Structure formats: C-alpha cells, structure tokens
Amino acid sequence: MKKCGHFKDLILADYIDGELDKNSTRGLESHLLDCSDCRAFLKEVKDNAARPWKQTPRQPVPEELWGAIKQRIEHENETAGPFADFMDKLKGFIVFPRMVPVFASLMLMFFAGSIALNTIQVQQTQAKDQGEYLVSLLGPAASSVQAEDNDLGTPIEHYFL
Numbered sequence: 001m002k003k004c005g006h007f008k009d010l011i012l013a014d015y016i017d018g019e020l021d022k023n024s025t026r027g028l029e030s031h032l033l034d035c036s037d038c039r040a041f042l043k044e045v046k047d048n049a050a051r052p053w054k055q056t057p058r059q060p061v062p063e064e065l066w067g068a069i070k071q072r073i074e075h076e077n078e079t080a081g082p083f084a085d086f087m088d089k090l091k092g093f094i095v096f097p098r099m100v101p102v103f104a105s106l107m108l109m110f111f112a113g114s115i116a117l118n119t120i121q122v123q124q125t126q127a128k129d130q131g132e133y134l135v136s137l138l139g140p141a142a143s144s145v146q147a148e149d150n151d152l153g154t155p156i157e158h159y160f161l
Contacts (some may be wrong), residue, residue, distance in 0.1 A: 003031065003033060004031075004037060004038055006036065007028055007031050007032075007038050008041055010024060010028055011038070011041060011045055012049075013029070015028055015042075016045060016046065016049070018089050042126045054159060089120075138156060
C-alpha cells in the first residue's frame with residue numbers, strides 16, 4: 001500500500017519516541033489494526049532499534065555545545081547575503097541531476113541548428129552567385145531576343161569566337 005510507506009516513516013521517526021501528535025497517533029494505530037505488515041514492522045523496530053536504547057540513561061547536552069551551535073548558525077546568517085543565496089540557488093538548479101540532460105540536449109540542438117542554418121545560407125549564396133555569373137555570361141541575350149543580323153555581342157560569344 002502507498003500509505004504503508006508513510007506510516008512506516010512515522011513509526012521510525014516519531015511513534016517509537018512517543019513524539020507523534022494525538023491525531024497522527026490515532027491514524028497510525030487505526031492503520032496498525034488493519035495492516036499486518038505494518039504491525040510486523042513496528043514489532044521489528046521495537047525489538048531491534050528501540051529496546052536496546054531503553055536502558056540507556058539520558059545524558060544532558062553540555063551548555064557549551066548549544067552555545068557553539070548557536071554561534072555557528074549566527075555566523076552563517078551573517079556571511080550569507082542576497083548574492084550568496086542567489087549563487088546557492090543557481091548551483092542547486094544547475095547541479096540538479098535531472099536538469100543536466102535537458103541542458104545538454106538544448107545545447108546540442110542549438111549547435112546542430114546553427115550548423116544547419118549556416119550550411120543553408122552558404123548554399124543559397126553559392127546558388128545566387130552561380131546564377132549571377134550565368135546572367136553576366138549570357139549578357140543581353142538572356143533578357144531580349146536578338147535580331148537575325150548574327151551580332152556576336154555577348155561575352156560568352158566573344159570568349160568562344
């Protein structure tokens with residue numbers, strides 16, 4: 001069941017420690033009445049993870065440890081400015097593993113498109129140049145029909161004759 005994963009997380013995180021709120025505790029215990037898998041999981045957690053620590057006496061946390069933690073947090077807040085926050089977000093976005101293939105695909109499409117567009121433009125320019133060359137060779141004969149006086153006035157006629 002999908003819900004079992006959620007309830008197993010609750011068992012591991014807060015239920016065993018007795019720190020789960022009343023509504024969540026009621027929902028979990030209701031689920032445990034119906035689900036044998038979660039009951040078995042709870043028993044396994046109690047036997048293997050919780051029971052060995054029940055006999056361990058709780059030790060108070062030294063005051064200097066809390067002071068050092070507080071000081072470190074305050075120092076991190078002082079050094080982190082808006083630019084640092086922006087850079088952290090940017091790093092997280094770029095390094096995000098799912099985005100790497102997307103960026104790589106976009107870059108590949110951009111370069112392939114640039115090469116294809118350049119090739120098409122070169123071909124069009126060459127075709128235009130060849131057409132202009134042929135028109136210049138044919139000269140006036142390309143645009144109008146000449147009279148039958150056998151005038152050899154085009155550049156190509158002069159070249160061959």
